Amino acid sequence: MWAVSSMAQFTNASLKAAGLTCSMCSKAVKKALEDVAFVQEVKVDIKTQEYNLVFKESADVEFDVLKKAVEDAGFSVASLKVTGSFPEVHVKKDSHVKAHGRNFHFLNGNGQALRGEQTLTLVDKDFLSDKDYKKHSSVSKLECVKTGKTGSCCEKEGMGAGERVYHVVI
């Protein structure tokens, strides 16, 4: 059930950046995202203030790299929603799931089956405003919500300790 399907992968994302100045008024964030190895294309949507990313086919998409690119450009991530196709997995509130070779911790969910194209919102620290992070992280008592790394809590779910785990809501 948690097997990584070679067909499945993340295809695109929408990212909002925040900072002291108007992030859209500078080319810096767009350029930094375009320079990320697994990013094929970046389009700026002025109306929604989002950077719409298309990932390269079969690329190994690592969300931390996107965050670092935005931060290196002098801004921070205000929101990141990622879209990809999923193998069939059932998500329960406050549970871990392995998909696309990455670990996910769903902070919501009611046991529904994920299948096909899904959009997840990342709620790890520094992927959204501090206020929203506090709101989302309060859902779970598990230590990984604070560290972003798998702990002793996750081993029974097929994850090693100390692995990166992304916290998401659906």
Place this chain on the structure above:
Amino acid sequence: MKNLRKIFVPGLLTLAWLQTSAQQTIPNITDPRLDFTVISPKGDSMKLSSLKGKVLLLDFWASWCVPCRFSNKQLVKLYSKYRQSGFEILGVSLDEDKADWKKAIAKDKITWLQAIDDRGWDALSAIKWQVDAIPASFLINQEGNVVAINPEKKDLEKKIKELLGL
């Protein structure tokens, strides 16, 4: 020392820009590497080099750029004060949506020359002038030479007066 650096660093940057972007001492709007054609709100094409002879402020902006809209407010005052004496502004918008652009022109009460290069950061005019952030402005003298890059409004007024001999 801190003050010295403040004076020197922008000076050096300007110099580097001048040397790399044009193989001449001072960039001039008649240089084909800097000249561009843009479209007016009525749909006419407008060539930057055709404005040679004016004291010109080339101003890159967009309707969605809040700092640009603030700058427009200040430029409205400056323009009404010096247009009779020969000061002109060419606003080049990077808006991709022409309706947004026209709405902003009306709202900000812009009466100076307006044109659009509707390809966002891929606009050729912005690429030619190495514009990485907006607002970005260039003050150009009657000979078509760039004499200031992103001048502060106070400094801009002083320079306009000088160039116009006021």
